[in-house]
Amino acid sequence: MITLRPTDLAREHGISTQAVRNYERHGFIPPAERTDTGYRIYTEVHAAALRAYLALVPAYGYAAGGRIMNALHRGGLDEALTVVDRGHSQLLRDRDTLDAVRTAVTHLTAEPQSAPDPAPGSRTRTVGELAHQLGVTTATLRNWESAGIVTPARDPVTGYRVFRADDIRDAELAHLLRRGGHLLDDIATVVQQVRTAGGTDALAASLDAWQGRLTAQGLAMLHAATHLNAYLALLDRADGADAGGRGDA
Structure with a gap:
């Protein structure tokens, strides 16, 4: 020996x-x-x-x-x-999540960006309508708002939340990431990247780096x-x- x-x-x-x-x-x-x-x-x-x-x-x-x-x-x-x-199961979930984020970002950032003050008739949702669209509760959307993931405006007359096109995009992306098991703080970071990158190379580089880590x-x-x-x-x-x-x- x-x-x-x-x-x-x-x-x-x-x-x-x-x-x-x-x-x-x-x-x-x-x-x-x-x-x-x-x-x-x-x-x-x-x-x-x-x-x-x-x-x-x-x-x-x-x-x-x-x-x-x-x-x-x-x-x-x-x-x-x-x-x-x-x-191995976690790595597969991470891969699925990355694929979902790539698809969502490609789809969502390809949509025309809404103006800061949308004109009447533009695509907006109330908190109840958006919750129904995503299949979540209104409490979930309020939690996402508290975490800075969505930032809905308020109707000046009723005071109710109004989700504009950008808010709906962010909520859809958050919903995908939550299904992938990501924490709210991590989702807030990704959503902020989407907001600031606006579909430019910065966001693509971030997703490529994520892909590299998984590989x-x-x-x-x-x-x-x-x-x-x-x-x-x-x-x-x-x-x-x-x-x-x-x-x-």
Whole structure:
């Protein structure tokens, strides 16, 4: 069996030996055996565990990567795979949301922009009419207004909310993003980009950057899967060797 020192594991990834010890303490790599003088002894199993964990981080995040490794080290393979499955499911939702935003922005920004003070007969909605159109409650629209997502005017006579074309566009976009699971603060940021960009290159660049992040994450998941599979294979071999040794005893 090849034995390794903390510095050997650390050097491969350009990290400190203290980081390796921290990962061991947190259960991201298995516990190391010790020499009689107390020095840690690592093996290729530990090296593979470290490669797997560090590959999981850009794919699923620090917290999820830690949960996956912790689950494996207590024998919870299905628990670990569930975390992996959730990560893939979230990435798919993010992709669907991005596609929906691209479609919505292309459609909505292509519409003629309404004037600040629309003339009579232009496309407007009351809060009830817009809620019915989107299939949401009027309380939902008021929450979006509080978050700065929609900014309806007020009828000077009745004081009721009046949603103009720009407000309807923003509400439609918000509705798409909410269905994608995004928080109101994040939606407010996207809607503000739509308002300020006005269909120019700034908004397109923002969506392209979002696409790039999703692509990078998808590739990271493929990379992590390779290292995770290699680690599981080593664990299986190590378990088999232990079982064989116990059988000969």
